[in-house]
Amino acid sequence: MALSSKLMIKCWLLLNITFLIGISTSVGxxxxxxxxxxxxxxxxxxxxxxxxxxxxxxxxxGASLLRxxxxxxxxxxxxxxxxxDDTSSFKGEKNSLQNANSLxxxxxxxxxxxxxxxxxxxxxxxxxxxxxxxxxxxxLLGGQSWNVPLGRRDSTTASLDASNSDIPAPSLNxxxxxxxxxxxxxxxxxxxxxxGAHTIGDARCTSFRGRIYNETNIDPxxxxxxxxxxxxxxxxxxxxxxxxxxxxxxxxxxxxxxSKKGLLHSDQQLxxxxxxxxxxxxxxxxxxxFKRDFANVMLKMGMLSPLTGSDGQIRQNCRFINA
Ligand code: HEM
Ligand SMILES: *[C@@H]1O[C@H](CO)[C@@H](O)[C@H](O)[C@H]1NC(C)=O
Ligand SMILES: *[C@@H]1O[C@H](CO)[C@@H](O)[C@H](O)[C@H]1NC(C)=O
Ligand SMILES: *[C@@H]1O[C@H](CO)[C@@H](O)[C@H](O)[C@H]1NC(C)=O
Ligand SMILES: *[C@@H]1O[C@H](CO)[C@@H](O)[C@H](O)[C@H]1NC(C)=O
Ligand SMILES: *[C@@H]1O[C@H](CO)[C@@H](O)[C@H](O)[C@H]1NC(C)=O
Numbered sequence: 001m002a003l004s005s006k007l008m009i010k011c012w013l014l015l016n017i018t019f020l021i022g023i024s025t026s027v028g029x030x031x032x033x034x035x036x037x038x039x040x041x042x043x044x045x046x047x048x049x050x051x052x053x054x055x056x057x058x059x060x061x062g063a064s065l066l067r068x069x070x071x072x073x074x075x076x077x078x079x080x081x082x083x084x085d086d087t088s089s090f091k092g093e094k095n096s097l098q099n100a101n102s103l104x105x106x107x108x109x110x111x112x113x114x115x116x117x118x119x120x121x122x123x124x125x126x127x128x129x130x131x132x133x134x135x136x137x138x139x140l141l142g143g144q145s146w147n148v149p150l151g152r153r154d155s156t157t158a159s160l161d162a163s164n165s166d167i168p169a170p171s172l173n174x175x176x177x178x179x180x181x182x183x184x185x186x187x188x189x190x191x192x193x194x195x196g197a198h199t200i201g202d203a204r205c206t207s208f209r210g211r212i213y214n215e216t217n218i219d220p221x222x223x224x225x226x227x228x229x230x231x232x233x234x235x236x237x238x239x240x241x242x243x244x245x246x247x248x249x250x251x252x253x254x255x256x257x258x259s260k261k262g263l264l265h266s267d268q269q270l271x272x273x274x275x276x277x278x279x280x281x282x283x284x285x286x287x288x289x290f291k292r293d294f295a296n297v298m299l300k301m302g303m304l305s306p307l308t309g310s311d312g313q314i315r316q317n318c319r320f321i322n323a
Contacts, residue, residue, distance in 0.1 A: 029308035035128075035150035040120035044132060050112045051136040059247035062137035063201025064105035069134035070197065070301065071103060072127065074184060075162045077305025079155035080126035082163075083109060083318040096163035101237065102204065106319075109133065113318050126318035127152035131302045138298070141200055143249035144288075146295035148302060153312035156321045170207050170264040174272045184304060186297070192270055192279045193293045194301065198242040199253035203263055205230035205238040211265045218268070219260040226263070242267075251290045254283040 036043040055062045072082040075093055082099070083106065084092040093099055109129060116124045128150050139145045168180045181191040211218060212226045229240050242263050245252035253267070257280050262268035271277045283290040313322055 030149035030151045030303060030306055032149055033147050036120075036124060040116065040123045042119060043116055043124050046115055046119065047112055047129060047132045048136045050108065050115065051133050052140055054108050055137060055140045059141065060201060061105060061108060062141045063197075063242075063246070064103070065108070065130070065137040066134045066197055067201065068103060068105045068109070069130045070194075071099060071163070071167055072130055073301050073304045074166050076155060076157070076159055077307070078127050078131060078152055078302055079305070079307050079312060080130060080152075080315065080318060081155045081158040083126050083130070083315075084155075084158045084321070085319040087320075090158075091160045092158040093160055093163035096160055096167065098167040098169060099163060102207075109318055113315075117316060122314050122316065125152050125154045125312075125314050127154055127306070129318070135298065138249055138294075141247060141249040144291035144295040146299045148299075151306070151308055153307040153309075154315040154318075154321075155307060155312050168266065170203075170266045171210070172266050172269070174269040174276065177266055177269060178273075184301075186300075188273065188276055189279050190297050190300070192276050192283075193290070193297045195267065195270060196251070196253050196283065196290055196294055198264070198267055199251070200246055200249055201242050202239040202246060203242050204236060205240070206236040208240065208263050208265075211263070211268070215265065215268075217260055217271075218262075222259075222261045249291070251283050251287045254280045254290070258284055 033044070051062070051065065068082060069078070071093070072078055072080060075081055082093050082103070084090070084094075086092050086094060094103065109126065112129050112133065113124075113126060116129070131148050131150075131152065135146060135148050166180070166183065168177055172180065177191055177195075178188045181188070181194070186194065208226065209230055209232070212223045212230060213232055226240055229235075229238050231238075240263060243253040243256050244261065256262055257267060257271055260268065262270075270280050316322055
C-alpha cells in the first residue's frame, strides 16, 4: 500500500476517534446510545419491544411512561428516584402531592427490569430504562425520535420534599410554571414545548375540577362536557383525556389551548404571556416543528444531573436500593 494511502487511513481513523470522543464528552459524563452494546447488546431492543407490546395493549401507558421520566428527572435528576417504594424506614416520592394515586407504569418498568436482569445481571440502570422507555413511547404514539445518551446510575435516595416542591402543580399560574422550569434551567419557551407532552394521556377529575367549574377562560361546551365526567362532589378519580388526541403525539394540545379547551388550569396559562402564547400559536400550524423541538428538549431533560461513574448503583429491583 502506498505511503500516502496509509497516512490517509491513519488520518481517517484519528478523525473518527476525535469525533467519537467529541460525542461522548459533549453530553457530560453520559455516553451515547451504544453504551450497553458490549455489556447488554439487546437491552434497547428488549425495552422497545416491551413498550410496544404495552402500548398496543393500552395506549395510555405510553403517556404514563413519559410522565414517569419527567417526574424522575425533576427530582434529584434522572436517577430512578421516583421508582423507589416507601418502606417502614424510608419515604420515597410515590406519595408526594402530585404523585399519590396518580403516577402509573411502575409494573411495566419492573417487568422490563426483570427481563434485563435475566439477560445481563447488574448492568442496565432503572434510570436508563425509564429514559429509553419514555422515548420509545413517544415514538410509538407518533412523535419524533431522539438519541438517548446512556450511562445513568440509580440513586440510593429519593426525596419526598423535593418531589413536593419541584413537581409543578396544575394550579400554577404562568409565572409559577416559568419559575419551576427555570429552576431546572429550562426557558419559558422550552416549558411550552415540554407541556406539549399533555397531547397524550389522561388526568383525574381532582386535577381539573377547579378549572371546569370556576374558570371563565374556558369554552362553555367543553366545560359542560367535562362536568359530565367530573362531578362537583365525588368522582375524584374519574379521568378525562388531557387533549382531544390523547393517544396520538401531535400538536392537538396547542389547538385545544387556542380554542380555550385546555384541561388543566396550568395548560391554559400558557396563553397568558406574549412569547409563550406566540409559541403555542406557532405550534398549532406546524406539527413537525413541535415534534422536533420536543425531541430536542427531551434530550436536554434526560441529562438533568445524572449519577455516573461510581456514584449511585445499578439497582437490581427498581423499587428498592440493593441490600
Ligand atoms: C408544565 C407543568 C406541568 C404540570 C402542572 C403538569 C401536571 C399534570 C397533571 C396534574 C396531570 C394529571 C395527573 C392526574 O390527575 O393523575 C398530568 C399528566 C401528565 N403529564 Fe404533566 N404536568 C406538567 C408538565 C409535564 C411535562 C413536562 C411532561 C413530560 C415531558 C408531562 C407529562 C404528562 C403526561 C404524559 C401525563 C398523562 C399521564 C397519564 O396519562 O398517565 N407533564 N400532568
Ligand atoms: C443549571 O445550570 C447551572 C449553571 O450551569 C448549574 O450549576 C446547575 O447545576 C444547573 N441546574 C440543573 C438542575 O441542572
Ligand atoms: C371555586 O371557587 C370558589 C370560590 O373561590 C371556591 O370556594 C370553590 O372551592 C372553588 N371550587 C373548585 C371546584 O375549585
Ligand atoms: C364519576 O364519578 C361518580 C362518582 O363516583 C360516578 O357516579 C360517575 O358515574 C362517574 N362518571 C363517569 C363518567 O365515570
Ligand atoms: C375533538 O375532535 C373532534 C373531531 O375532530 C371534534 O368533532 C370535537 O369537537 C373535538 N372535541 C373537542 C372537545 O374539542
Ligand atoms: C398534525 O398532525 C395531525 C395528525 O396527528 C393532523 O390531524 C393535523 O392535521 C396536523 N396539523 C398540522 C397543522 O400539521
